[in-house]
Amino acid sequence: MEYKLTTPLTEEVTRKLRAGDTVLLSGVIYTARDAAHKRLCECLDRGEELPIDVKDAAIYYAGPTPARPGQAIGACGPTTSYRMDAYAPRLLHLGLKAMIGKGKRSDQVVDAMKETGAVYLAAIGGAGALMASRVKTAQLVCYEDLGSEAIRRLEVEEMPLTVVIDSLGNNLYQTGPQEYRAAMEQR
Amino acid sequence: MREISAQAITETVARLCIEANSRLSPDMENAVRSAFEREQWPIAKTTLKTLCDNLDAARETGLPICQDTGMACVFCEIGQEVHIDGDFEAAIHAGVAKGYTEGFLRKSVVKDPIRRGNTGDNTPAVIHTRLVPGDKLKITVAPKGFGSENMSRLGMLKPSDGEQGVKDFVLETVKLAGPNPCPPIVVGVGVGGTFEKAAMLAKQALLRPVGSHHPDPYYADMEQELLEKINQLGIGPQGFGGETTALGVQIETYPTHIAGMPVAVNINCHVTRHKEAVL
Numbered sequence A: 001m002e003y004k005l006t007t008p009l010t011e012e013v014t015r016k017l018r019a020g021d022t023v024l025l026s027g028v029i030y031t032a033r034d035a036a037h038k039r040l041c042e043c044l045d046r047g048e049e050l051p052i053d054v055k056d057a058a059i060y061y062a063g064p065t066p067a068r069p070g071q072a073i074g075a076c077g078p079t080t081s082y083r084m085d086a087y088a089p090r091l092l093h094l095g096l097k098a099m100i101g102k103g104k105r106s107d108q109v110v111d112a113m114k115e116t117g118a119v120y121l122a123a124i125g126g127a128g129a130l131m132a133s134r135v136k137t138a139q140l141v142c143y144e145d146l147g148s149e150a151i152r153r154l155e156v157e158e159m160p161l162t163v164v165i166d167s168l169g170n171n172l173y174q175t176g177p178q179e180y181r182a183a184m185e186q187r
Numbered sequence B: 001m002r003e004i005s006a007q008a009i010t011e012t013v014a015r016l017c018i019e020a021n022s023r024l025s026p027d028m029e030n031a032v033r034s035a036f037e038r039e040q041w042p043i044a045k046t047t048l049k050t051l052c053d054n055l056d057a058a059r060e061t062g063l064p065i066c067q068d069t070g071m072a073c074v075f076c077e078i079g080q081e082v083h084i085d086g087d088f089e090a091a092i093h094a095g096v097a098k099g100y101t102e103g104f105l106r107k108s109v110v111k112d113p114i115r116r117g118n119t120g121d122n123t124p125a126v127i128h129t130r131l132v133p134g135d136k137l138k139i140t141v142a143p144k145g146f147g148s149e150n151m152s153r154l155g156m157l158k159p160s161d162g163e164q165g166v167k168d169f170v171l172e173t174v175k176l177a178g179p180n181p182c183p184p185i186v187v188g189v190g191v192g193g194t195f196e197k198a199a200m201l202a203k204q205a206l207l208r209p210v211g212s213h214h215p216d217p218y219y220a221d222m223e224q225e226l227l228e229k230i231n232q233l234g235i236g237p238q239g240f241g242g243e244t245t246a247l248g249v250q251i252e253t254y255p256t257h258i259a260g261m262p263v264a265v266n267i268n269c270h271v272t273r274h275k276e277a278v279l
Helices: A034-045 A088-093 A107-116 A128-134 A144-149 A172-186 B006-022 B026-038 B042-061 B088-102 B159-177 B195-205 B217-231
Strands: A002-006 A022-031 A058-060 A098-101 A119-122 A135-142 A151-165 B002-005 B071-079 B082-085 B126-132 B137-144 B153-157 B185-193 B246-256 B261-268 B275-278
Touching: A022 A098, A034 A088, A034 A144, A088 A107, A107 A119, A128 A135, A128 A151, A128 B042, A151 A172, B002 B006, B006 B071, B006 B082, B006 B088, B006 B137, B006 B275, B026 B042, B026 B246, B071 B082, B071 B088, B088 B126, B153 B159, B153 B195, B159 B185, B159 B217, B159 B261, B185 B195, B185 B217, B195 B246, B195 B261, B217 B246
Parallel strands: A002 A022, A022 A058, A058 A098, A098 A119, B002 B082, B071 B126, B185 B246
Antiparallel strands: A022 A151, A119 A151, A135 A151, B071 B137, B137 B275, B153 B261, B185 B261
C-alpha cells in the first residue's frame, strides 16, 4: 500500500501501516540524532519539559550538511538508527509516533512500538542530495552547539519512506531478504 | 630535492575533500548504475533507481551525495626527494578545515571519543604516510562515513582456520551488518600482517577501483566467490531484500606470523569515495 500522510500522526493512522508499505510524508518533523537524544533524555531525568513536543510527532534521525545560501538545507539522508535505541522507548512512551532512519532496531524499541502503536520508517540511506528537495524549510530549535546534531524543525513535502517495522512488530529487514531467498530457491 | 609548499598541500587537500564528496569516481558510479540495470527484484530495483537519481541530484544541485561527508582519511605517498616547506600534517588538517567549511560539508568529528564535543571544522584528519622513491607527493582523500565504518570487524584467526575461516569471517561480518551500512556495500578485506596491519590493508583495499581484481588469481577467485556468496544472502539494497548486497569484494594481503592469521573487514557503503592528486 502507498499512503500520503501528514503530521501530526495519530495512533489510529500509524496502527494501520504495515511493514513494506510506502509513505509520502508531509508536514513538520524534527531532526535528532545521537547527542540530541542524550540531551533529551537528560532533560527528562531532570524532570524538565522537552524542547519539542513529541506527542504524535515524527523524529528524523539525521544530521544534514550545512545549507548553502538560498537553500533550505544541505544533503539530509538518514543515519543508522540503532544508536538511538537506548533513548527511543522513553520518547515512544511520551507519544512519539514515527521514527525515521535506517538499519536495525532493538527488541526493546520494537516492544515499545507495539505498546504505543508507533512505526519505524526507513529513508534511503546515502541518498542525501535527493532528500534535500523534499525539505521546504528548516529551523533550528535547540542545541545549536551540537552543529549538525542540533534539533531542527523541518517542513517536508512528500518525503518518500518505507515502513520497515510496524506496530505489530512485522519487520521488512527480515521478511524482505527471506522472500528474495525463497524466490531464488524456487528457480 | 624538490620543494613542495605546505600551502599547495592545504589547497589540494581542500579541493579533494570537496570533489570526493560531490562526485563518485567513474568506476564506483558505473558499479551503482550497472547494478540497477542488472537487478531483477522489484523493491531492490526501485531502491537502486533512487540511488542513481541521487547521484544525478548531487550533480545538478552541487550538494554532497550523502550527508555523512565522513571523517577525512588522507593517504600520502611522499617521494624521498621531496622537501616540504612547512608543517606537513598541519597543512593537511588545514586543508580539511578549509574544504569542509568552504564546501558546506558536514563537520562530523568530535574532539574526544568519550567526552565528545564537535571540533567544528571536521579536523583532525586521519593521516597515513608512506615514504616512496621519487620526487612527487601523491595525496588521496577518502572521506569515511561511519554507518559502514561501525559495521567493520577484525578477527585474530588461527592458521588452522585456513581459507574457509577467512571466508566465514567475511560472510559473518556482512550478515551481522545487514541493513545498517547502507547496502549495496563495498567490502575491503585485509588478511595477514599484524593487528593494525590487517586493518590498514582492509582500508587500502577500498581505495582500489571497485570491481578490480587481486593480481594473484588465488585471491582474485576468492574475491569473486565471496561477492557471489554475499549476493546470495538476499540482504539487498538498504536491506529490503534483493540480489545487490555488495558491489565488490577487494582483498589485500601481507605476510604474517607463524602463529596467526589476522583478518580485517572494512565495510564501505554505496557512496565509497576517494579522490587523488599528485603534486
